[in-house]
Amino acid sequence: GQQLNQSPQSMFIQEGEDVSMNCTSSSIFNTWLWYKQEPGEGPVLLIALYKAGELTSNGRLTAQFGITRKDSFLNISASIPSDVGIYFCAGQLRAGNQFYFGTGTSLTVIP
Amino acid sequence: NAGVTQTPKFRVLKTGQSMTLLCAQDMNHEYMYWYRQDPGMGLRLIHYSVGEGTTAKGEVPDGYNVSRLKKQNFLLGLESAAPSQTSVYFCASRAQGALSVSNQPQHFGDGTRLSIL
Numbered sequence: 271g272q273q274l275n276q277s278p279q280s281m282f283i284q285e286g287e288d289v290s291m292n293c294t295s296s297s298i299f300n301t302w303l304w305y306k307q308e309p310g311e312g313p314v315l316l317i318a319l320y321k322a323g324e325l326t327s328n329g330r331l332t333a334q335f336g337i338t339r340k341d342s343f344l345n346i347s348a349s350i351p352s353d354v355g356i357y358f359c360a361g362q363l364r365a366g367n368q369f370y371f372g373t374g375t376s377l378t379v380i381p
Numbered sequence: 382n383a384g385v386t387q388t389p390k391f392r393v394l395k396t397g398q399s400m401t402l403l404c405a406q407d408m409n410h411e412y413m414y415w416y417r418q419d420p421g422m423g424l425r426l427i428h429y430s431v432g433e434g435t436t437a438k439g440e441v442p443d444g445y446n447v448s449r450l451k452k453q454n455f456l457l458g459l460e461s462a463a464p465s466q467t468s469v470y471f472c473a474s475r476a477q478g479a480l481s482v483s484n485q486p487q488h489f490g491d492g493t494r495l496s497i498l
Contacts, residue, residue, distance in 0.1 A: 274423075303486050312385075312471050312489030313424070358423060360487075368439065369414075369487060371424040 272297055276359055276372030284380050289346040291375045293359030301362040302342040303369065304333050308355045316357075317344070349379045384408065387472050387490035394462045394497050402457040402493050404472030411477035413455035414439075414487065415447060417468040424471065430455055431477075462497045469494050 276293045283289060293302070301320055305313035317328050319335035319342060326333055333344045342359055359372040385406045394400055404413065411432050416424040416439075426439030430449040444466060446458045455474075459466060473487040 276423075301486075305489075310491070312473075312491045315486045315488070318486045360424075368426055368429065370426075371416075373421060373423040 272361070272363070272370040274359060274361060274370055274372040276375055278375060279373070280376040280378070282378045282380065283349055285349060285351060287349055289349055289353070289377060290343065291357060292341060292343045293361070293372045294341040295361055295370075296340070297361075297363060298339040299361035299363055300339070301369075302333070302335050303360040303362075304331075304342070304344045305358045305360060306355045307358060307374075313358055346377075349377075351379050351381055353377060353379050385472055385474055385488050385490035387470075387493050389493060390491070391494045392496070394459075394495065396462060396464060396497060398462050399458070399460050400462065400495075401459075402470055402472075402495075404455045404457070404474075404490060405453055406455075406472075406474040406488070407453065408474060408476070408488065409452070410474035410488075411452075412475045412487075413449065414473040414475075415445070415455065415457045416471045416473065417441065417466075418471060418492070419468050427457065427470075464497045467495060467497045 304316045307313045317333040324335040330347045356374045356376050358374050360369045362369050388403045414429040415427040418424050425441050428447040430436050433452040436447045448456045470493045472490045475487045
């Protein structure tokens with residue numbers, strides 16, 4: 271299967287700091303998604319990206335579809351305690367219906 | 382708002398037992414998926430379906446079977462449970478995007494925690 275490399279694996283930050291994480295692939299994807307998962311719950315979609323170079327925001331979250339189509343970035347500005355969770359990237363190849371997921375970035379926000 | 386509902390939420394099985402996990406969605410989505418989530422490995426696709434009566438293998442299909450007899454339901458079966466199948470199982474669904482429109486994102490259920498002893 272496809273390998274999505276997500277980094278960093280975990281982050282411990284102070285409340286108010288900005289957060290950056292990224293996801294890279296060896297293959298070209300036509301869709302990039304970013305999800306957040308909290309304990310005991312399923313992933314919840316944060317942002318969907320459909321075009322190379324696309325920059326999309328959702329509140330304090332901003333994600334970008336890399337120009338090469340092989341990477342994507344998620345930024346969280348002015349973090350707050352409720353941002354705690356595991357963030358997953360997911361990508362879909364040009365053809366087919368499968369989404370491939372990264373291994374996740376665990377975010378801890380220290381008040 | 383129901384969305385994607387998984388039952389049961391928790392289950393403990395003995396090795397060799399069989400069971401079926403149920404996923405139901407009320408959004409009239411065409412596509413449905415079953416994933417397993419293990420520590421440090423993200424989500425891995427087991428099987429998926431692109432419509433009623435169709436199923437296809439994903440990344441890790443061995444030891445599982447699925448059925449999509451009704452559009453709103455996607456069943457995941459374990460015929461003879463093994464300890465390696467201890468995991469959290471997630472179901473997801475999504476709408477079918479038009480050819481000229483990018484694919485629709487997936488919506489997930491809250492998961493089924495399965496332990497095999």
